[in-house]
Amino acid sequence: MKIFRSSESYDKVGQRIEFRSLWPGIAEGDKEQEDYAFGPLQSFDHAIIRKGTLIKMHEHKNDEIISYLVKGEFVHEDSHGSYETIRENRYMLMSAGESFFHQEGTPHMDAEMLQIFVRPREVDLPPEVHFAQYEPQQGFRLIAAPSDALLLIRQNVHIYDLHGKAGESYAIPAYEDYATCIYVFDGAIRVNAEILMKRDGATGNDLTELTFTEDGLVLAFLVDLEAPMTKEGPFSGRNRPTDKIVSRMWSDVKKDVD
Numbered sequence: 001m002k003i004f005r006s007s008e009s010y011d012k013v014g015q016r017i018e019f020r021s022l023w024p025g026i027a028e029g030d031k032e033q034e035d036y037a038f039g040p041l042q043s044f045d046h047a048i049i050r051k052g053t054l055i056k057m058h059e060h061k062n063d064e065i066i067s068y069l070v071k072g073e074f075v076h077e078d079s080h081g082s083y084e085t086i087r088e089n090r091y092m093l094m095s096a097g098e099s100f101f102h103q104e105g106t107p108h109m110d111a112e113m114l115q116i117f118v119r120p121r122e123v124d125l126p127p128e129v130h131f132a133q134y135e136p137q138q139g140f141r142l143i144a145a146p147s148d149a150l151l152l153i154r155q156n157v158h159i160y161d162l163h164g165k166a167g168e169s170y171a172i173p174a175y176e177d178y179a180t181c182i183y184v185f186d187g188a189i190r191v192n193a194e195i196l197m198k199r200d201g202a203t204g205n206d207l208t209e210l211t212f213t214e215d216g217l218v219l220a221f222l223v224d225l226e227a228p229m230t231k232e233g234p235f236s237g238r239n240r241p242t243d244k245i246v247s248r249m250w251s252d253v254k255k256d257v258d
Contacts, residue, residue, distance in 0.1 A: 001192045001206050002027035006199030009046070010241040017055075019047040019115075020199060021241055024181045024221075027203045036240040038181055038203060039225035040119040040155045043241070046185070046199055048112050049074060054105035060096035062125075062233035064118035064153050066144055067092040068161070070185060070217065072111035078102035082129055089134045093144060093151040095120070096233070097127040114185060114219070117236040119229040120154045136163070140173050140220060156224030164189075164212040172207050178222040180207045187216015 004027040009020040023036035023043045037043065049055075057077075067076075073087035078094075079101035086092050086104075094100060097120070132150035134141065144151035145158040153159075160173055164187075174180060182191070183201040191210040196202060198216075210218065231237035 001194070001202050001204035002029065003194060003196070003200065003202045006197065009199060016050045016053040017047065019045040021045050022183070022199065022201065023241060024183075024201055024203055027201070034239055037119070038221070039179065039223045040121075040227050040229040041157055041181065041221050041223045042117045042119055042236040042238070044114050044116045044183070046112075046114055048110065049104075049106045051106050051108065051110050054107075055103055057101050057103040060094060060100050060102070060233075060235065061098065062120060062123055062230055063094070063096045063236045064120050064155055065094045065096065065235070066116040066118070066151065066153070066159065067094070067113060068116060068143065068159075068219070069111055069113040071113075072106065072109045074104050074106045074111045074113075076102060076104050078129055080127070080129055082131075084131050086131075089136065091132055091134065091143060091151065093130045093132075093153065095125065095128040095130075095154055097125040100127040100129070102129075114183075116159065117233075118153055118155050118157050119231060119233060119236045121156075121228055121230070123230040123232045125154060139170060155229065156227040158222040160220040160222075162218045162220065163216075164218070165215050166212050169209060169211040171209050172220055173222060174208070175222050177224070179203065179205065179225050181221040181223060182207055182210065183219045183221070185217040185219060187212060187214040187218075189213060189216065189218060 024038035
């Protein structure tokens with residue numbers, strides 16, 4: 001098991017938006033490596049968007065982006081004519097493909113969420129957007145996958161979530177020839193004798209069971225590290241979050257915020 005801690009995130013905090021960009025490939029411990037992604041699972045932003053914020057219409061290309069909202073809600077509008085409210089148990093997948101425009105805002109309340117960036121299997125696929133409503137479930141719940149899921153990712157990445165109470169133990173899903181990454185969205189867990197707190201994560205083929213030491217929420221990612229993928233996406237295609245890249249991205253976000 002290899003751990004990435006919240007202290008290793010790349011943070012930008014403003015009055016209206018704060019995001020903590022976590023790159024699971026950093027768990028390898030080599031900060032000189034070319035690519036901080038975990039195969040096609042590039043990174044995820046643990047974001048808080050304050051009430052009254054509007055991120056104006058902007059373009060995505062060649063990114064698979066899952067919006068996993070845990071607290072509050074935000075309103076999504078896009079170039080395909082969708083107008084949807086995203087909240088807990090209602091999630092969204094933007095398969096940007098060759099070009100896709102959207103905007104999002106929080107007119108009524110704050111929102112806390114994970115925005116997950118996946119590198120698609122090939123460049124310039126047709127753009128699509130999907131929304132799905134989920135029922136609460138005991139144990140790990142499949143959120144998105146390349147097949148047999150409500151949200152279909154155009155890549156060999158399977159995403160599960162798990163709400164648990166202190167003292168409860170669960171087997172972590174596993175697929176043959178897939179690598180595992182877990183992330184603590186909230187609370188705390190013990191795995192392989194290590195404690196992971198909020199915004200900590202781990203990767204490894206020895207991730208088989210976890211125990212909640214506090215009530216919380218965990219996500220599990222099963223990833224085909226050898227899957228074909230494109231790195232043409234302006235977000236998912238980035239190899240590493242250098243200060244220059246993060247600053248430029250933050251500048252773009254602030255430009256789009258109304």
